[in-house]
Amino acid sequence: MTDNIMNDITRRGWLVGTTAIASSMMMARGASAQTMINMGEPVSKDNPIRYTNNENPYGINPKVMEAIIEAYKKAHLYNFTTRRKLVKIISEIEDIPPECILVGAGSTEFLMATGALCGIAGGNAVVPYPSYAAVTRYVTRFGGQVIEVPVREDMSINLDDLRQAMTDNTKLVYISNPNNPIPNIVEKKSLEKFCLEVSKKAMVVIDEAYYEYVRNDDFSTMAHLVKDNPNIIVLRTASKIHAFANVRVGFAFGHPDTVKLLAKFGSNTISYPAQIGAMVSYKDKEYQKFVVDKNYQSLEILYKMFDELNLPYVKSNANFTYFNAGRDAKIVRDKLLESGVLVGRQYKAFPNWVRISTAKPEEMDYLVKIYKRDFGNI
Numbered sequence: 326m327t328d329n330i331m332n333d334i335t336r337r338g339w340l341v342g343t344t345a346i347a348s349s350m351m352m353a354r355g356a357s358a359q360t361m362i363n364m365g366e367p368v369s370k371d372n373p374i375r376y377t378n379n380e381n382p383y384g385i386n387p388k389v390m391e392a393i394i395e396a397y398k399k400a401h402l403y404n405f406t407t408r409r410k411l412v413k414i415i416s417e418i419e420d421i422p423p424e425c426i427l428v429g430a431g432s433t434e435f436l437m438a439t440g441a442l443c444g445i446a447g448g449n450a451v452v453p454y455p456s457y458a459a460v461t462r463y464v465t466r467f468g469g470q471v472i473e474v475p476v477r478e479d480m481s482i483n484l485d486d487l488r489q490a491m492t493d494n495t496k497l498v499y500i501s502n503p504n505n506p507i508p509n510i511v512e513k514k515s516l517e518k519f520c521l522e523v524s525k526k527a528m529v530v531i532d533e534a535y536y537e538y539v540r541n542d543d544f545s546t547m548a549h550l551v552k553d554n555p556n557i558i559v560l561r562t563a564s565k566i567h568a569f570a571n572v573r574v575g576f577a578f579g580h581p582d583t584v585k586l587l588a589k590f591g592s593n594t595i596s597y598p599a600q601i602g603a604m605v606s607y608k609d610k611e612y613q614k615f616v617v618d619k620n621y622q623s624l625e626i627l628y629k630m631f632d633e634l635n636l637p638y639v640k641s642n643a644n645f646t647y648f649n650a651g652r653d654a655k656i657v658r659d660k661l662l663e664s665g666v667l668v669g670r671q672y673k674a675f676p677n678w679v680r681i682s683t684a685k686p687e688e689m690d691y692l693v694k695i696y697k698r699d700f701g702n703i
Contacts, residue, residue: 360684368665381568382684386612392605396598424581430594432562432575436460438590444469448496453482501532506680508641513545524556535643537566555580574603623683645682
C-alpha cells in the first residue's frame with residue numbers, strides 16, 4: 326500500500342512542479358521547487374518529504390529566480406548602492422525610516438548580535454520555553470545566563486510570567502511572535518504595553534519570522550515602536566515566505582542608534598544576487614498571497630485529520646502546527662520517516678507533541694494517509 330501511495334504522489338508532479346502553481350495565473354510559467362530533499366527521486370526514508378524546517382515548499386518566486394540568476398552576471402563586481410535601494414523598498418512597505426533598518430544575511434546574525442551584547446555585558450536573557458533557541462545559544466556562548474520561562478498550560482506565552490522572571494541583571498527579553506514550535510501569538514495591545522514597559526529596563530527583541538503568514542486580528546507587528554525606543558528591536562527574515570532559507574536575507578528594525586550598534590557585528594555579509602532577489606520578491610505581493618493561501622489550505626487538511634482522530638492541536642498562525650500524538654514524539658518521527666515523512670524534532674517540555682511544517686496540499690494528503698495507516702487505529 327505504501328509503495329502505491331509513494332508512486333502516486335511521485336507521478337503527481339515532483340518532476341515538473343506542483344499543478345497548483347502551474348495552473349495559477351500568476352505562476353503560469355511554472356516552478357520546479359519540491360519539498361523532497363532530492364527532486365525527482367521517489368519518496369523514501371533516505372529522500373523524505375520535508376515537514377520539518379518550516380520552509381516554503383513552492384520555492385523562490387520564478388520572477389525572483391530570474392533576477393537572481395541575472396544578478397550573478399555582475400557578482401564579480403563590488404556594489405555599494407543596492408543595499409540602499411533594498412532598504413528604501415522595505416522602508417516604504419513597512420512605513421519605517423530607512424535609518425531604522427539594517428539588512429543582514431538572514432535574521433540569525435541579529436540574534437547573534439543581541440545575544441552577544443547580553444552575554445558580553447554579563448547579563449541574563451529572559452525567554453519563553455519552548456521557543457526558537459538561536460538567541461539563547463549566543464547569550465551563553467558569550468558568557469551570559471538564560472532564564473527560561475515555561476509557557477502556560479494552554480501553551481501561551483504569559484507576559485506577566487516574563488516580567489516576574491526578570492532580575493536586576495536582565496539585559497535581554499526575547500519573544501518569538503508567532504512562537505515556534507508553538508504557532509500561537511501574543512495579543513497585540515498587551516505586547517505593545519509590555520514592550521514599552523520592559524524596554525525601560527532591558528532590550529526587547531521581537532522575532533517576527535512568520536509575520537507574513539498571520540491572519541489574526543489579535544496580532545500586530547511591533548515595528549512601529551522602534552523609531553522612538555532604542556531598546557526595542559524587531560526581526561524579520563526572507564527565509565520563510567520568500568523561500569530564501571539558503572539565500573540568506575533578513576532585517577533588523579530598530580532605533581537609529583541601535584541599528585548602528587548592531588551594524589558593528591557585521592551586516593555586510595549579504596550578497597549582491599540575494600539583495601537583487603529580495604528587491605523583486607518583497608514587491609511581489611501576489612506571490613506571497615499565493616503561498617499564504619496554500620499554507621492555510623494545507624493546515625485545514627491537517628486540522629481535519631486531528632479532529633477525526635481526536636488529537637489536540639494548536640491552531641496555527643504560521644506555516645506549521647503542533648499537535649499531541651498521544652505517544653512519544655520520537656517514536657512518531659521515526660515511524661513516519663520509514664515512509665518518507667520527516668517531521669519536527671521532540672521538545673522536552675512536551676514529549677508527546679509533534680511539530681509539522683506545511684507542505685503542498687497534495688503532500689499533506691500523503692502525510693495524512695501515512696499517519697492514519699500507522700497511528701489512526703492505535
